[in-house]
Amino acid sequence: MAIIHQFPGYLIRRLHQLSVSIFTQRTQEAGFDLTQLQFAVLSVVDENPEIDQAKLSILVDMDKVTIGDVVSRLETRQLIRRLIKTSDRRARTLTLTKSGKALLRDVQPHVIKIQDEILRSLSPEERFNFVSLITKACRPSD
Template identity: 50%
Template sequence: MPGHLIRRMNQISVATFLQEAQTAGFDLTPVQFAAIYAIARNEGIDQATLSSLIAYDRVTIGGVVDRLLTKALIRREVSEKDRRARELYLTEKGRDLLEAMMPAVQKVQERMLEGLSAEERASLVALLKKATAGASAVPSGGQNEGE
């Protein structure tokens, strides 16, 4: 069944990420990496936007942001446009970590798809994007994993 295979691939993805990150000397979970990656590409976003970008619920993302703040990888600033809003930015340490991690992250992507040809990889990614877009319209009540 597709649901089981998707769950199993997610387990493999998380385990492979953690193994590669640890081997390379990094202490970051997949969701923490996703958060700093998203912040790097969207400097000044708020937590709600970050939550939406990486598809994690707001409660979970709050804990992720707190851990990244504690690790000094991001900073949170009061928005000049809306004093109630808080904007997220990478610190220099966060930028350096993101850049240093990219080879390990690329290795994870390759390891996950090593059983497929280049054409099959492209097809799988295209189909996953299509299936994710279609399923995103369905409300979910599940918990996030990997944090």
């Protein structure tokens, strides 16, 4: 086994590749055209109606430029609506359209199943421990 197979950074990148591949394949098979990041954006906007893009980028842990591109694509597909914020006319708030809510509702059960497939080689207890540890590893250090 090559030494890189013992490096967390390499293994995290590899798991990300597997995650993206499984997500893309399974959602396409189910008839959805959606990336993991688009799903995350739709989910966060659904949970935070009238959120602004700056806050969205923080909650999704993605830079503002990338979030702006994703939001633009979702807006073009009429899944998200950008509205001028009443308290600050320079800012825009985001809400899901009816189509966005329907897509999120329809794809969610598939995405939940996909999570099990991503970690299929782990037992339920190992999955719980893995998610706990990776969540801890993702927290900013004090």
